[in-house]
Amino acid sequence: MPLPSxxxxxxxxxxxxxxxxxxxxxxxxxxxxxxxxxxxxxxxxANATAPLLSLQGIALSxxxxxALADIDLSVRSGEIRAIIGPNGAGKSSLIxxxxxxxxxxxxxxRLAGVGYTQVPTQRLAHLGVARTFxxxxxxxxxxxxxxxxxxxxxxxxxxxxxxxxxxxxSRGERRDALSRSAQILxxxxxxxxxxxxxxxxxxxxxxxxxxxRALVAEPRLLLLDEPMAGMTASEKSEMADxxxxxxxxxxxxxxxxxxxxxxxxxxxxxxxxxxYGRKIADGTPEEVRNDQRVIDAYLGIASxxxxxxxxxxxxxx
Amino acid sequence: xxxxxxxxxxxxxxxxxxxxxxxxxxxGVVPLIGSSYLFEAILLPFLALGxxxxxxxxxxxxxxxxxxxxxxxxxxxxxxxxxxxxxVEGLPLxxxxxxxxxxxxxxxxxxxxxxxxxxxxxxxxxxxAAQFFVQWALTKFSWFSNNSASGVIDAPRLSIGGFxxxxxxxxxxxxxxxxxxxxxxxxxxxxxQTGRNFIAIRDNETAARIIGIPVLKTKLLAFAISSFIIGxxxxxxxxxxxxxxxxxxxxxxxSFQILFIIIIGGLASIGGAFFGAALIVVFPLALSRLGGFLxxxxxxxxxxxxxxRIVLGALIILFLILEPxxxxxLWDRVRRRLLFAWQST
Amino acid sequence: MIADFDYQFFIEVLVGGLLSGVMYSLVAIGFVLIYxxxxxxxxxxxxxxxxxxxxxxxxxxxxxxxALALVATFAIMVVxxxxxxxxxxxxxxxxxxxxxxxxxxxxxYIIEGAAQLIWGTQVHGLDLGIEDVPLEIGGVLISQFxxxxxxxxxxxxxxxxxxxxYTRIGxxxxxxxxxxxxxxxxGLRLPLIxxxxxAAAGLVALVAGLLWGARLGVQFSLSLVVLKALPVLVLGGxxxxxxxxAGGLLIGASEKLAEVYIxxxxxxxxxxxxxxxxxxxxxxxxxxxxxxxxLVERV
Numbered sequence: 001m002p003l004p005s006x007x008x009x010x011x012x013x014x015x016x017x018x019x020x021x022x023x024x025x026x027x028x029x030x031x032x033x034x035x036x037x038x039x040x041x042x043x044x045x046a047n048a049t050a051p052l053l054s055l056q057g058i059a060l061s062x063x064x065x066x067a068l069a070d071i072d073l074s075v076r077s078g079e080i081r082a083i084i085g086p087n088g089a090g091k092s093s094l095i096x097x098x099x100x101x102x103x104x105x106x107x108x109x110r111l112a113g114v115g116y117t118q119v120p121t122q123r124l125a126h127l128g129v130a131r132t133f134x135x136x137x138x139x140x141x142x143x144x145x146x147x148x149x150x151x152x153x154x155x156x157x158x159x160x161x162x163x164x165x166x167x168x169x170s171r172g173e174r175r176d177a178l179s180r181s182a183q184i185l186x187x188x189x190x191x192x193x194x195x196x197x198x199x200x201x202x203x204x205x206x207x208x209x210x211x212x213r214a215l216v217a218e219p220r221l222l223l224l225d226e227p228m229a230g231m232t233a234s235e236k237s238e239m240a241d242x243x244x245x246x247x248x249x250x251x252x253x254x255x256x257x258x259x260x261x262x263x264x265x266x267x268x269x270x271x272x273x274x275x276y277g278r279k280i281a282d283g284t285p286e287e288v289r290n291d292q293r294v295i296d297a298y299l300g301i302a303s304x305x306x307x308x309x310x311x312x313x314x315x316x317x
Numbered sequence: 318x319x320x321x322x323x324x325x326x327x328x329x330x331x332x333x334x335x336x337x338x339x340x341x342x343x344x345g346v347v348p349l350i351g352s353s354y355l356f357e358a359i360l361l362p363f364l365a366l367g368x369x370x371x372x373x374x375x376x377x378x379x380x381x382x383x384x385x386x387x388x389x390x391x392x393x394x395x396x397x398x399x400x401x402x403x404x405v406e407g408l409p410l411x412x413x414x415x416x417x418x419x420x421x422x423x424x425x426x427x428x429x430x431x432x433x434x435x436x437x438x439x440x441x442x443x444x445x446a447a448q449f450f451v452q453w454a455l456t457k458f459s460w461f462s463n464n465s466a467s468g469v470i471d472a473p474r475l476s477i478g479g480f481x482x483x484x485x486x487x488x489x490x491x492x493x494x495x496x497x498x499x500x501x502x503x504x505x506x507x508x509x510q511t512g513r514n515f516i517a518i519r520d521n522e523t524a525a526r527i528i529g530i531p532v533l534k535t536k537l538l539a540f541a542i543s544s545f546i547i548g549x550x551x552x553x554x555x556x557x558x559x560x561x562x563x564x565x566x567x568x569x570x571x572s573f574q575i576l577f578i579i580i581i582g583g584l585a586s587i588g589g590a591f592f593g594a595a596l597i598v599v600f601p602l603a604l605s606r607l608g609g610f611l612x613x614x615x616x617x618x619x620x621x622x623x624x625x626r627i628v629l630g631a632l633i634i635l636f637l638i639l640e641p642x643x644x645x646x647l648w649d650r651v652r653r654r655l656l657f658a659w660q661s662t
Numbered sequence: 663m664i665a666d667f668d669y670q671f672f673i674e675v676l677v678g679g680l681l682s683g684v685m686y687s688l689v690a691i692g693f694v695l696i697y698x699x700x701x702x703x704x705x706x707x708x709x710x711x712x713x714x715x716x717x718x719x720x721x722x723x724x725x726x727x728x729a730l731a732l733v734a735t736f737a738i739m740v741v742x743x744x745x746x747x748x749x750x751x752x753x754x755x756x757x758x759x760x761x762x763x764x765x766x767x768x769x770x771y772i773i774e775g776a777a778q779l780i781w782g783t784q785v786h787g788l789d790l791g792i793e794d795v796p797l798e799i800g801g802v803l804i805s806q807f808x809x810x811x812x813x814x815x816x817x818x819x820x821x822x823x824x825x826x827x828y829t830r831i832g833x834x835x836x837x838x839x840x841x842x843x844x845x846x847x848x849g850l851r852l853p854l855i856x857x858x859x860x861a862a863a864g865l866v867a868l869v870a871g872l873l874w875g876a877r878l879g880v881q882f883s884l885s886l887v888v889l890k891a892l893p894v895l896v897l898g899g900x901x902x903x904x905x906x907x908a909g910g911l912l913i914g915a916s917e918k919l920a921e922v923y924i925x926x927x928x929x930x931x932x933x934x935x936x937x938x939x940x941x942x943x944x945x946x947x948x949x950x951x952x953x954x955x956x957l958v959e960r961v
Contacts, residue, residue, distance in 0.1 A: 442895070446939060453931060630769060633771070634768040
């Protein structure tokens with residue numbers, strides 16, 4: 001959408017903080033109708049295997065606006081875990097907490113058994129966590145291949161002098177990174193565009209390149225922040241197939257945030273539903289589908305919500 | 318950015334041919350046919366400013382950290398080389414130059430520290446601190462200029478490995494050699510993993526951090542390398558071009574000049590810095606000739622100065638609006654057309 | 663040592679510093695207006711200031727009455743501001759902020775060149791009719807001119823706040839500053855608002871230009887007062903008028919105090935960089951600045 005502004009920098013706050021708009025949502029979504037203790041649908045099943053990721057009592061607010069209130073969540077190794085909710089429900093905040101971009105006010109993130117109050121972002125890749133972003137975060141000035149290869153930059157141990165002179169381990173590292181990236185591009189059906197500049201690709205492909213960049217490191221945990229936002233129906237189902245295939249091939253655990261309830265139902269093993277920063281339901285797609293609170297708070301107004309999500313929620317002001 | 322052109326697979330000669338031919342011409346032909354005016358007024362400032370542009374382009378064009386203090390690093394390089402040469406007995410000239418680059422790089426790291434916390438305009442403004450502080454220190458403490466009046470320094474005789482490089486041609490070859498080597502290394506750098514990390518940080522710092530690029534280290538490295546190159550450019554400016562410099566010659570206008578060079582030439586392009594430098598050096602000379610020819614005596618030095626400012630400012634804006642990828646992108650298009658026309662005949 | 667401390671002198675220096683800080687704030691406010699609505703750091707603010715002062719002085723020297731010259735200069739500034747908005751900034755819509763900044767850098771070259779090409783390069787004296795005899799208030803000597811400048815600055819801030827609080831266009835300005843998407847969605851006409859804001863920045867440039875011109879003489883170096891305003895902006899935030907005022911006071915005071923009390927240790931002349939160091943050190947201790955401006959990128 002072309003914006004008649006001189007400079008996008010001035011708008012960052014509004015673009016990236018959908019939480020702010022929560023106040024404008026219909027009153028059916030008010031959290032008042034929730035009672036304590038409802039959120040434990042997953043509690044009984046989560047202990048079956050030790051979770052790869054678990055959140056305990058996460059709370060986060062931005063200057064008085066509560067984004068997340070006392071969120072517990074567990075993610076088992078190898079599952080596709082969806083987090084859904086209306087705009088402003090706190091989904092993106094949650095993924096930002098998990099990846100250490102935000103520091104929660106309270107609570108703890110446990111990754112593979114180690115607890116963090118704030119996940120160290122710069123060590124995320126070493127911990128085996130990769131993520132994509134809601135708003136495209138590719139490196140526009142690099143080719144598709146180099147974007148994907150940058151997903152392996154955390155492993156680089158040669159220094160700049162060695163790279164400039166082409167000595168030491170730098171050549172081997174580059175060769176290795178390129179061949180692995182090429183494989184991922186093949187896997188995600190992107191080989192045809194590998195030499196294009198990432199910024200010149202159509203939106204749907206850019207989203208897929210982001211997935212490739214995250215996957216190339218073969219992470220244990222893959223966080224996808226609205227991987228299908230703004231896509232056509234066929235692009236969405238294609239993307240869903242890629243996510244499933246990626247999980248199967250790399251045994252990656254996937255946490256994804258999505259608006260489109262339909263796609264999520266078919267793709268996920270378990271779904272958590274957020275509303276106004278609280279978790280109102282958690283369980284298999286079947287359980288969630290039949291949960292009255294979810295129907296009331298989310299699915300019941302799905303058509304409205306779809307309208308909202310089409311223009312990034314701004315119609316709600 | 319210039320790489321966009323690579324998307325159109327028009328016939329292109331191998332990449333190394335043009336630079337090699339150019340170098341052969343610069344070494345083999347230019348010294349024989351050039352007049353001393355060509356060396357003194359055009360080629361020497363062109364080489365020094367082009368190299369400074371390469372340095373700034375690494376920091377601003379590639380790594381995305383805008384600096385308004387380039388002249389400070391030129392000054393640091395020039396004065397450091399002068400002092401190493403003066404005070405360290407038996408140090409060859411090339412040693413002084415390398416050490417001067419290292420001094421400039423260290424100062425670059427110090428003034429690059431705010432970049433770890435500040436972004437965009439906040440950082441750009443904070444680099445002005447380097448500009449004013451270095452200029453002040455060099456003027457204030459006469460030790461830097463060996464107690465000369467108002468901080469003026471005179472360049473030593475240039476010689477490399479016993480060869481004296483006197484005269485305009487000698488100084489030209491001296492500058493050309495250093496500029497060629499550093500430019501080649503800079504080119505290798507920006508196409509290495511480190512160079513791609515620079516671009517990643519420029520394009521999306523948060524994403525870069527999350528995929529595990531060491532953002533803080535890489536930013537400081539960009540400051541250090543950029544300042545090293547700009548520092549050496551300062552040495553060439555002082556030793557090969559002007560021969561006598563004072564701190565005031567490295568003022569804010571000089572910093573802006575280098576910034577303009579990379580905007581006009583092309584951000585994130587090594588070659589662009591030289592295109593920009595060529596324009597910045599040649600255009601005032603051309604303007605003064607043209608003005609004198611058209612307006613005669615009315616066009617005095619004051620008027621020239623003012624119209625230079627106006628035209629330069631207008632050029633910047635025009636380039637930003639019409640050709641944001643700079644002269645180098647323009648040249649790329651022209652070259653492709655020519656090649657294409659040539660092939661189809 | 664402590665007993666020898668001359669408190670009266672200290673207060674004189676402090677008050678003098680605060681008042682000269684007001685002068686910095688005056689320049690900084692022009693930046694803030696434009697930054698808030700369009701996200702552009704307008705480096706040409708200093709050149710505009712020079713142009714305004716030079717135009718005014720030249721008109722007065724040519725026999726135009728004071729009031730008429732003031733109105734005429736203001737009109738010229740408005741025309742120039744709108745022309746800048748149309749010809750330079752609008753074609754650069756949607757470009758990164760830093761590109762716009764560089765464009766304003768080019769703009770400052772054009773305006774500085776044009777101002778001197780039109781009006782000449784000689785130094786003009788500017789007499790606003792204020793006698794610069796120090797006033798004694800509570801045993802402290804304070805420059806009358808500084809007080810006048812502070813009053814004018816305060817007046818201008820009040821006028822601007824009233825304008826933005828009570829007029830339609832002012833409210834629109836605040837809406838745009840809050841959220842350009844939202845402002846657009848409810849049908850505000852951004853070009854009109856931008857033009858108005860640039861005109862307001864032109865007015866600020868005029869007022870600041872006259873005050874600075876009266877103090878330093880109207881000449882090329884007047885455009886360098888931007889360099890005094892920039893650290894103020896770093897400290898107070900590019901988007902806060904309150905920050906510009908507080909930042910100006912803080913930098914004005916610390917600069918004067920440093921010059922008087924520690925300047926000798928550095929051999930003097932530290933005012934060229936001291937303000938920047940103050941701003942940087944402050945940000946190092948408190949990264950969010952004076953009033954918590956957003957330095958942090960959000961995802």
